[in-house]
Amino acid sequence: METPAAIRIDSVSKTYAGGKLALDDVSFDVPQGQIFGLLGPNGAGKSTLINILAGLVVKSAGKVRIWGFDIDEHPRNAKRSIGIVPQEILFDPFFTPKEALEIQAGLYGIPPEQRKTDELLAAMHLTDKADAYSRTLSGGMKRRLLVAKAMVHSPPILVLDEPTAGVDIELRRQLWAYVRELNAQGVTVVLTTHYLEEAEELCDRIAIINHGKVVANEPTRTLVAKAQEKAVVVTFDQDLGSVPSHSCFENIRLLDERTIEITYRKDKCNAGDVLAAVQREGFSIVDVRTRDPDLEDVFLSLVSEKAA
Numbered sequence: 001m002e003t004p005a006a007i008r009i010d011s012v013s014k015t016y017a018g019g020k021l022a023l024d025d026v027s028f029d030v031p032q033g034q035i036f037g038l039l040g041p042n043g044a045g046k047s048t049l050i051n052i053l054a055g056l057v058v059k060s061a062g063k064v065r066i067w068g069f070d071i072d073e074h075p076r077n078a079k080r081s082i083g084i085v086p087q088e089i090l091f092d093p094f095f096t097p098k099e100a101l102e103i104q105a106g107l108y109g110i111p112p113e114q115r116k117t118d119e120l121l122a123a124m125h126l127t128d129k130a131d132a133y134s135r136t137l138s139g140g141m142k143r144r145l146l147v148a149k150a151m152v153h154s155p156p157i158l159v160l161d162e163p164t165a166g167v168d169i170e171l172r173r174q175l176w177a178y179v180r181e182l183n184a185q186g187v188t189v190v191l192t193t194h195y196l197e198e199a200e201e202l203c204d205r206i207a208i209i210n211h212g213k214v215v216a217n218e219p220t221r222t223l224v225a226k227a228q229e230k231a232v233v234v235t236f237d238q239d240l241g242s243v244p245s246h247s248c249f250e251n252i253r254l255l256d257e258r259t260i261e262i263t264y265r266k267d268k269c270n271a272g273d274v275l276a277a278v279q280r281e282g283f284s285i286v287d288v289r290t291r292d293p294d295l296e297d298v299f300l301s302l303v304s305e306k307a308a
């Protein structure tokens, strides 16, 4: 059976007042229980999409369902089902972390005995700072407080917009450990990031957005497998009658009568195996070039393919 969607984005477009088309007919599902990465270059439309989920930007067209609730028909239920950690750090500097969480819980109408203030402060390693003014917190602590604020109403979905921008490695690790823990407890997580490695390490699935369009949406494993691919371009001394084949070839392309590009997976075989297989065809090789794409290349090629 198909996993129900935690978030369903259906033909969503957004044109800003000045005429900028920031999202162009975007559709995808975030499956329940996953850590879902939304990747894309600057200006791709990621924040626009997240702001639509947060109810901060009004879409121009399309439908959005959060935990099954249409954001136009059931905005309150939709809002209660999602916690959003914004990109920008904006706080009232005169509240303490404890007060900030209590106020936030109050906004969601959570009765005092059901609030999880102490638990959230502990999870975010902020217990020591519970009664300090927010303005005295470090950047990393402020960011952790934002995560805690997003979780006061125990939403089934947590969205983090560029959570590790400007954050040191130690804090990044802690943040990811907490994200993983929440996910293990059943929380669906969506995060936007510029760091492919980070998405690769954390996410079950990755969607790539560019110029307001979704250009890829695949399990991370599939995207990474593409990054595992290497290619050799081989030129022969005479025209090829037939293309060589071998079990370790992933794909083979004739570039011209004498040149072929063979793709193989570097975890399965090496360039030597590929060339030996080609030579068994009996032709002399006059030139060999290699290509070694990583996830960055896969990302760029997907982005440029669709833009072309």
Ligand SMILES: Nc1ncnc2c1ncn2[C@@H]1O[C@H](COP(=O)(O)OP(=O)(O)OP(=O)(O)O)[C@@H](O)[C@H]1O
Pocket (backbone or CB within 6 Å): 016, 017, 018, 020, 021, 022, 040, 041, 042, 043, 044, 045, 046, 047, 048, 049
């Ligand atoms: N309020 C606005 N009015 C007009 N144009 C906007 C507005 N907000 C964003 N845009 C434009 O919409 C496009 C998408 O912006 P958006 O902030 O969603 O991208 P992004 O993928 O989040 O980028 P980044 O990674 O830099 O945050 C950009 O061209 C941006 O300049």
